[in-house]
Amino acid sequence: MNLDEALDTFVAEAEELLGNMEDALLGMKRGSAAEDAIHAIFRAAHTIKGSAGLFGLDFVVGFTHTAESVLDLVRAGELEMDAAMVELMLEVCDHLGSLISLVRQGDLPDADLQGSASLLTARLQNYLEKNNPPSLPEVEAAGVVSDCWHISLRFGQDVLRYGMDPFSFIRYLGKMGRIVGMHTLTDGIPRLSAMDPESCHLGFEIRFESAADKETIESVFDFVKEDCRIVILAPHSMIEKYRILIEELPEDDMLLGEILVKCGSLTQNELDAALRIQASAPIGEVLVGQGMVRAPVVEAALEKQKQGRDAKAGEVSLIRVDSSKLDRLIDLVGELIIVGSSASLFAQRSGVAELLEITSSMSRMVEEVRDTALSLRMVQIGATFNRFQRVVHDVSRELGKDIRLEIGGAETELDKVVVEKIADPLTHLVRNSMDHGIEPEAARIASGKPACGTLKLNAYHDSGSIVIEVSDDGGGLNREKILKKAIEKGIVAADANLADQEICQLIFEAGFSTADKVSNLSGRGVGMDVVRRNIQDLRGSIELDSVEGQGTTTRIRLPLTLSIIDGCQVAVGKSSYVIPLDMVIECIEFEGGQDEAGQSGYLNLRGEVLPYLRLREYFEVDEAAQKRQNVVVVQYAGRRAGLVVDSLLGELQTVIKPLGRMFGGVKGIGGFTILGSGEVALILDVQRLLQQAEEREQKNSGRNLTIMEESRS
Amino acid sequence: MATILVIDDSTSLRQVVSIALKGAGYSVIEACDGKDALSKLDGTKINLIISDVNMPNMDGITFLKEARKLPTYKFTPVIMLTTEAGEEKKTEGQAAGARAWVVKPFKPEQMLSAVSKLVAP
Numbered sequence: 001m002n003l004d005e006a007l008d009t010f011v012a013e014a015e016e017l018l019g020n021m022e023d024a025l026l027g028m029k030r031g032s033a034a035e036d037a038i039h040a041i042f043r044a045a046h047t048i049k050g051s052a053g054l055f056g057l058d059f060v061v062g063f064t065h066t067a068e069s070v071l072d073l074v075r076a077g078e079l080e081m082d083a084a085m086v087e088l089m090l091e092v093c094d095h096l097g098s099l100i101s102l103v104r105q106g107d108l109p110d111a112d113l114q115g116s117a118s119l120l121t122a123r124l125q126n127y128l129e130k131n132n133p134p135s136l137p138e139v140e141a142a143g144v145v146s147d148c149w150h151i152s153l154r155f156g157q158d159v160l161r162y163g164m165d166p167f168s169f170i171r172y173l174g175k176m177g178r179i180v181g182m183h184t185l186t187d188g189i190p191r192l193s194a195m196d197p198e199s200c201h202l203g204f205e206i207r208f209e210s211a212a213d214k215e216t217i218e219s220v221f222d223f224v225k226e227d228c229r230i231v232i233l234a235p236h237s238m239i240e241k242y243r244i245l246i247e248e249l250p251e252d253d254m255l256l257g258e259i260l261v262k263c264g265s266l267t268q269n270e271l272d273a274a275l276r277i278q279a280s281a282p283i284g285e286v287l288v289g290q291g292m293v294r295a296p297v298v299e300a301a302l303e304k305q306k307q308g309r310d311a312k313a314g315e316v317s318l319i320r321v322d323s324s325k326l327d328r329l330i331d332l333v334g335e336l337i338i339v340g341s342s343a344s345l346f347a348q349r350s351g352v353a354e355l356l357e358i359t360s361s362m363s364r365m366v367e368e369v370r371d372t373a374l375s376l377r378m379v380q381i382g383a384t385f386n387r388f389q390r391v392v393h394d395v396s397r398e399l400g401k402d403i404r405l406e407i408g409g410a411e412t413e414l415d416k417v418v419v420e421k422i423a424d425p426l427t428h429l430v431r432n433s434m435d436h437g438i439e440p441e442a443a444r445i446a447s448g449k450p451a452c453g454t455l456k457l458n459a460y461h462d463s464g465s466i467v468i469e470v471s472d473d474g475g476g477l478n479r480e481k482i483l484k485k486a487i488e489k490g491i492v493a494a495d496a497n498l499a500d501q502e503i504c505q506l507i508f509e510a511g512f513s514t515a516d517k518v519s520n521l522s523g524r525g526v527g528m529d530v531v532r533r534n535i536q537d538l539r540g541s542i543e544l545d546s547v548e549g550q551g552t553t554t555r556i557r558l559p560l561t562l563s564i565i566d567g568c569q570v571a572v573g574k575s576s577y578v579i580p581l582d583m584v585i586e587c588i589e590f591e592g593g594q595d596e597a598g599q600s601g602y603l604n605l606r607g608e609v610l611p612y613l614r615l616r617e618y619f620e621v622d623e624a625a626q627k628r629q630n631v632v633v634v635q636y637a638g639r640r641a642g643l644v645v646d647s648l649l650g651e652l653q654t655v656i657k658p659l660g661r662m663f664g665g666v667k668g669i670g671g672f673t674i675l676g677s678g679e680v681a682l683i684l685d686v687q688r689l690l691q692q693a694e695e696r697e698q699k700n701s702g703r704n705l706t707i708m709e710e711s712r713s
Numbered sequence: 714m715a716t717i718l719v720i721d722d723s724t725s726l727r728q729v730v731s732i733a734l735k736g737a738g739y740s741v742i743e744a745c746d747g748k749d750a751l752s753k754l755d756g757t758k759i760n761l762i763i764s765d766v767n768m769p770n771m772d773g774i775t776f777l778k779e780a781r782k783l784p785t786y787k788f789t790p791v792i793m794l795t796t797e798a799g800e801e802k803k804t805e806g807q808a809a810g811a812r813a814w815v816v817k818p819f820k821p822e823q824m825l826s827a828v829s830k831l832v833a834p
Contacts, residue, residue, distance in 0.1 A: 003732060010725035043767060046796055046817075047723050053818015054729040061818050068796070076801075162812045163790035164831070172830045198788075220830060223792075223813035320724060 003055075007103070009320065010051050014100045017044040019387070022093050026389045029086050038081060041089065042071040048096065059109050060099050063117050066124040067092045079127055088123055090390075095120055144242065147235045148180055149208040149217060150265040152245055154188075156227030157199040164224055166202055173220050177210025181263035187251055203251075207263040233265075239273050242266055323416065326376055330563055333366075333373045334655035337564065340366045341652060341676030367653060370564055377417070381468070382410030384419055385457045388430055392455060395434050401441065402452045403434055409459035414466045418538055418558055422468065425531040429470045429554050430455065432528070437474035437552050447549065449473065465540070465582070465636075466560055471553035477546040479503045504544045508532040539670070541637060541687060557637055567654035567673070569681065570632060570645040572615045573623040576681035578654050578673055579643065583634045583686045590629040590644055600693055603642060605633065612642035613693045615684075618668065634686050641690050652676075656683060667692065715760035715832045716740045720750040720776065721794065722768045730763065733821035738834035747771025751779055754786055760832045762786075763815075763824075765794045766802050774806050781810065790831040794819075 021044035024037040045068040052060035067089070073079040081089075095116060102109055109117065151173075155166050173179065185203035189195065210217065214232055221230050231245050242265075246256050260266040340363050347359040385407045396403040438444075438453035445451055458469040479500060486492045486506045498506075508528050535542045540558035560582070567578035568587075588605070600613045610633065616625060631642040656671045663669070670685035717739050721727050724745070731741040742759070744750035746768040762780065766773040773793055780786045792813040793806055803814060815827050 003729065006725050006728035006732065009728060013723060013725050046767065047726075050794070050796070050817035051723050051726045051729075054726055054821060056820065158810070159812075160788055162810045163788050164812060165790070168790075168831050168833070171833065175829070223827075223830060226807065226812060 007055055010055060011100055011104045012320065013051065014048050014103075015097070017048055018093055018097050018100065019383070020044050022090065022390055023386055025086050025089050025093065026393060028081060029083070029393070034081065038071070038075055042068070042075050045071055048100075055103075057103060059114075059117075060096070060103065063099065063121065064096065066121045066128070067096075070124050070127045073127065085127070088120070092120055092124070144236060144239055144265070144270050145267055146207070146265050147209075148265065149177075149210060149235060150231075150233040150237070150242075150260070150263070151204075151206040151208055151217070152229070152231040152233075152249065153206065153221070154185075154203040154229040154249065155200045155224065157201065159200045159224055159227055160198055162224075162227070166200060166204075166224075169220055169224065170204065170206070173206070173208065173217075176212050176216065176220065177208055179206055180209050181207040181265075183259045183263055185251065185259070187255075205256075205259050205263050205265070207265045239270055242270070321376075323377075326373075329373050330377070333370050334564055336366055337370060337653045337655055338674050338676070342678065343676075345676035363653075370653065374564060375413075377415050378413040379416050379419055380410060381412050381414060381419060381459045382407070384423055384426070385410055385459075387423070388426070388457060391427060391430055392434065395431055399434060401434065401438060403438055404452055404454050406454060406456045407458075408456065412459035412461065412466060414459075414558065414560065418466075421534065421538055422556070422558070425534045425556070426457075426468070426470065428528075428531050429556075430457070433470055433472040433474065433552065433554075437472035437476075439475050443475075461560070462557075465557045468556040468558070469553055470556075471551060473551040476548040476550055476552055477504055477507070477544070478548060482506055501543075504546055507544065508542065543637065555637075563656055565654050565656060567652050567683065568632065569649040569652050569675075570615075570630075570643075571647045571649055572619065572645050573621040575619075575621070576649065576675060576679065577615065577645070578652070578681050578683045579632055579634060579686065580654075580683070581651060583636055585633045585635050585640065587648055588631050588633065588642075590631045603631070605642070610640060610642050611693055612644055613689060614644040616644070616646070618689075634690070636686050636690055639690055639694075641693055643684070643689065654681075654683065714738065714740050715834055716742060716758055717761045717763060717828065717832075718742045718744060718750060718753060718759050719763045720744045720747065720768070720773065721763075721765040722746055723765075726765075729821060730824055733825055734828065737825050737829075739828070739832075747773060747776030747779070750776055754780055754783055756785055759786065759789055761828060762789055762791045763794065763828070764791060766806060774802070774809050774811070777806070777811055778809050792827055792831070 021041050024040040024044075028034055028037045045064050049061055049064040049068055052064065070079065070085075071089075074081050074085075079085075095113075098113060099109065102113075153166075159166060170179070170182075183205045185205065186201070188201035188203060190201070195201075208217070214234060217232055218225075218230070221228065224230075229249070231248070233241055233245065242260065246253050246260070249256055257266070257271045261268055261271050340359075344359045344363055347355040388407075389405055392403055392405040433455055434453075438455070439447075439449075441451050444453065454473045456469070456471045458471070460467055483492075483498070483503050483506070486503075486509070487494050487496075491506060491509045492498065508531070532542050535556055535558070538558055540556060542554065542556050544552065544554050546552040566581040568581050568584045570577050570579060590603075600611060602609050602611050604610070612631060615621075626646050629644055629646060630648050631644055632648070633640060633642050652675070654673045657673060658671050659666065659669065668685055668689045669682050670688075671683045672680050673683055675681050717734055719727050719730050719734070719741055720743075721730070722745055727743045727745075731743060734741050742753055742757070744753050747764070748771040750762075750764065751771070764773040764776060771779075777791055777793070780789070780791075790813065791811055792815055793811045794815055794817055795802055795806075796817050806814075813827065813831065815824060
């Protein structure tokens with residue numbers, strides 16, 4: 001652990017806090033519980049400032065301080081959080097975000113940022129009408145001979161109960177200078193029978209030689225100043241001050257005087273003088289006086305704090321773990337699975353019953369370990385979705401459209417890496433929908449829609465993948481316009497015969513844009529193809545549904561996990577293949593069709609048409625086909641097809657290993673895995689196989705085939 | 714060696730405070746909130762407790778009250794962390810017997826000097 005690592009933690013923490021702050025601010029805008037939100041906002045600012053101070057990030061502290069002061073007044077009910085302040089705080093939040101990213105890069109703010117900081121600070125200052133009490137100047141005058149400080153301490157009875165050890169302060173004082181003389185006053189200690197050993201009855205008179213100023217010496221006793229009588233007299237203080245000291249303290253005047261002389265703080269003559277003045281002096285001014293806080297104020301404050309505490313109870317406790325440690329764990333679990341499956345295999349071959357029993361319970365445990373390890377990487381997508389509240393808020397202001405964001409399936413979990421990588425493409429889709437999808441208010445009213453546009457983000461699980469939907473209730477895609485544009489740009493041939501669905505997908509082609517004017521947000525024609533590429537890099541796919549006049553839904557489909565899956569092992573000839581189990585719907589016997597040549601065809605699945613693909617032909621396996629063949633029915637993105645294989649070998653846990661670069665061009669294979677026997681099995685890329693089956697069929701038959709759409713029941 | 718229990722919900726703050734304290738020769742135990750901290754008061758010798766006030770699950774003041782009920786920790790010095798904005802908290806804390814306050818944001822040196830007022834390494 002070093003400071004750099006701690007700084008990384010700080011940055012991560014601050015970003016999370018800023019996220020919370022933003023959520024809370026946007027929540028307030030939508031009218032959610034103000035009390036909780038204000039606490040969350042205040043706490044974010046408060047914690048960032050606290051930690052930033054430790055790292056010496058003065059530019060963060062300074063800026064946050066003003067915001068925090070304003071927020072504190074809001075919290076105390078002295079200021080009201082109105083819409084204008086919410087906007088201002090959102091800007092503060094953004095500015096803090098840029099400061100934090102500077103911290104990450106190890107930079108200092110440039111002139112631009114400093115400029116915007118001082119503008120924001122000035123706006124915040126408007127809210128502040130605090131007047132700081134002016135500090136009183138210290139007046140010192142020449143007096144007694146002694147060139148040392150004199151410190152007179154009377155500890156309160158409760159200091160021990162507060163965990164304070166009187167001696168520790170004296171020890172600390174000793175570090176700041178030299179204790180020339182010290183006298184311990186034990187007069188306060190009652191008789192043994194009456195003494196409470198938990199109470200402190202000690203007092204000290206100290207003559208102290210130091211170059212430190214009064215404030216520094218006073219600060220030594222900061223922690224006990226409420227409970228103690230502390231008098232600090234500067235070197236050469238006036239005799240008058242000593243007189244007051246002697247008079248104020250509870251001990252017998254003569255005795256105390258002698259102690260002062262013993263310490264060396266006063267000479268005998270000075271003492272005599274002091275005592276002489278005392279006889280005729282008026283009542284001295286009070287040296288140490290602590291103002292009492294009015295009781296009603298305290299009670300109100302306590303009540304407020306109690307409410308704050310109740311609000312905090314619902315927060316989740318989290319541990320931060322380096323993600324490389326998780327990766328390492330998952331790698332190891334992968335190896336464990338491979339070793340475990342060879343153990344099971346040999347146990348089966350040996351036929352020893354006990355061994356079989358042990359290996360089967362072991363593989364069950366391994367499976368649980370695998371699921372738990374994988375779930376560590378899973379995060380809910382809700383946090384990512386919530387960030388879009390801000391995007392929608394900002395963009396709708398920019399565009400002058402009134403758009404509401406609805407979020408569904410926020411608790412759907414997916415891999416952290418995927419969540420991070422999905423944020424950018426998602427932002428693009430959201431902006432696109434807002435800019436091009438949702439019509440201006442006038443157009444909406446004209447077509448009988450509510451003036452306020454709705455954008456929906458939804459996530460759910462579907463056959464081993466996670467689906468993220470971005471939908472709007474806007475104008476939908478104009479197919480003619482798209483087709484015309486595509487032909488114009490040479491993306492498709494002029495005489496191409498395309499299905500509606502295919503026309504929609506054209507907008508994902510590079511260099512495509514139908515927007516008549518290029519706006520600030522989207523419409524430059526870079527983007528949708530980049531979005532598709534990003535999604536494909538995650539082994540996912542993207543598709544688009546649009547009903548003209550009613551809206552557009554973009555569906556992103558991503559694999560649930562990236563490294564370990566349940567697989568269905570099949571054999572074609574002598575080689576093994578693995579099909580991701582989540583995509584397998586059922587396995588049936590392949591009836592007839594053996595005599596037919598060709599790679600693909602259709603079969604009748606309980607009255608439905610099911611296209612199939614023969615893996616033997618597809619992978620050009622030379623060996624002769626077996627008499628009995630099987631069909632594995634797979635489903636992906638609502639499409640179904642059958643894969644014809646020789647035999648079914650059962651389920652297995654599969655660790656996906658990527659293919660080497662040399663095999664990058666091989667179609668239909670997504671990776672490989674190592675079986676228990678040590679052999680290699682290829683993992684089928686079902687999505688690509690389905691696509692290819694479709695394309696091939698179209699070419700072969702020359703007709704426009706639509707693979708049957710699964711009706712979602 | 715003196716052992717210090719550091720309680721704060723900010724991981725980075727705990728880390729920096731620990732680094733500073735360890736550098737000065739103290740040994741450090743960390744806890745992320747009052748509840749967590751209470752679970753660490755299991756009889757272990759602790760010479761000083763540094764606790765934030767504003768924390769989830771259990772705040773610093775409730776923690777202090779609970780800790781004082783345990784005979785082993787009845788006289789353990791406690792430093793409370795607060796902001797200048799937290800005046801009302803301070804009043805509440807003082808009622809609970811918290812006397813040593815360090816105001817956030819602080820520099821590691823400030824924390825060290827506060828600590829050394831109460832315990833030597």
